[in-house]
Amino acid sequence: MQFYIDTANLKEIKEAQDLGILDGVTTNPSLMAKEGIVGTANVLKHYKDICNIVDDNVSAEVIALDYDGMIKEGMELAKLDDKIVVKIPMTKEGIKAIKYFSDNEIRTNCTLIFSAGQALVAAKAGATMMSPFIGRLDDVSYDGMDLIKQIIGIYSNYGYETMVLAASVRHTMHLIKCAEAGADIATCPLSVIASLFKHPLTDSGLEKFMADHKKANSK
Numbered sequence: 001m002q003f004y005i006d007t008a009n010l011k012e013i014k015e016a017q018d019l020g021i022l023d024g025v026t027t028n029p030s031l032m033a034k035e036g037i038v039g040t041a042n043v044l045k046h047y048k049d050i051c052n053i054v055d056d057n058v059s060a061e062v063i064a065l066d067y068d069g070m071i072k073e074g075m076e077l078a079k080l081d082d083k084i085v086v087k088i089p090m091t092k093e094g095i096k097a098i099k100y101f102s103d104n105e106i107r108t109n110c111t112l113i114f115s116a117g118q119a120l121v122a123a124k125a126g127a128t129m130m131s132p133f134i135g136r137l138d139d140v141s142y143d144g145m146d147l148i149k150q151i152i153g154i155y156s157n158y159g160y161e162t163m164v165l166a167a168s169v170r171h172t173m174h175l176i177k178c179a180e181a182g183a184d185i186a187t188c189p190l191s192v193i194a195s196l197f198k199h200p201l202t203d204s205g206l207e208k209f210m211a212d213h214k215k216a217n218s219k
Contacts, residue, residue, distance in 0.1 A: 001179045004057065004187035006167070008035045008046065012190045013053050019193070024057025025050055026109070026131070026167065026187040028087070044080060051081040059109045061087035062097075070097040078106045085109045085128060090118045095125045102126025109165065119151040123160035129185065134178075135168030144168070148181045172196060 002023035005016045008031040016022045027050070032038075037046045047060045058081070062073040074086040074097060085107040088094045094110065101108045102125060110122035110130040114137060122130040132151060134144025151164055166178040169188035172195045178186045 001183060002057075002185040003193055004059075004165070004185055005190055005193065006031070006169075006187040007189065008032050008037060008050070010046075010049060010053065013050060016190050016193060017053055017055075021193075022054060023185070024059070024085075024187075025054055026059040026087070026165075028061050028111070029063060044076070047077065047084065048080055051083045054083065056083050057085055058083045059085045059087045059111075061111065062089075065089070065091065065093060067093045067096050070094065071100060074101060074106065074108075087111050088127075090114075090122065090130075095121055098122065098125040098127050102128075110162075111167070114147070116147065116150045116154060119147075119162075119164075120154060123155060123158075123162040127162045129163040129165045131165045131167040131187070133168035134166055134174060135170040137168075138170075145174075145177050145181065148178060148183055152182050 003021055004024040004026050005013055005022060006026045007013060008027045013025055032043055037043055047058060050058050060077045062070045064070045064073050070088060070093065077084050077086050086101055087109045088098050090110055090112045098108045098110055107128040110127040113119050113130050113132040119130055119132065132147050134148060137144035137147060148166055163184035165185040165187060166183040167187050169175055169186050169192060171192060175186050175188060175192055
């Protein structure tokens with residue numbers, strides 16, 4: 001399973017990249033705003049800065065909601081860097097745009113997926129990847145992991161190549177359950193990735209090893 005970091009913070013992206021296990025980055029207008037990145041020129045520059053840090057797969061979201069606007073913005077984003085994946089919302093106009101980009105060999109990420117039907121349409125349109133938001137589904141008393149499993153089953157039935165990118169991943173168990181279900185990608189905050197390194201038995205075991213080493217070498 002690929003690991004993406006869900007942030008627009010360059011320091012966090014660099015830290016995740018330095019771990020050696022990062023496969024990509026997802027961003028959205030909210031994450032850009034959180035970092036104080038406003039204005040088209042600044043946003044485009046920030047995406048380029050992200051591309052300069054990571055090896056590939058930078059999901060950059062369009063703001064337009066109409067077909068022509070999505071195409072214009074998506075083309076501009078795609079020209080920034082070969083690492084860009086154009087992020088398109090799950091709407092009728094969005095699906096039309098995804099089909100256009102697919103026909104023109106431009107990678108896309110269909111975002112804001114909350115049902116198997118939406119996932120099916122995204123795959124039919126040729127989305128490179130699509131993002132079901134499991135944490136947000138949990139918030140409304142629906143098990144987000146059930147949707148991940150359902151989508152993977154449907155895609156397997158028909159051989160769709162669209163990758164399942166589990167989004168709104170909020171904690172370690174979300175990440176592990178996504179891996180168990182067979183999600184292609186999970187995107188999450190740096191804190192969730194970092195939590196995979198930790199276990200109390202690892203800490204206590206290391207502490208004992210160090211204590212025994214010190215004792216043996218103090219004689």
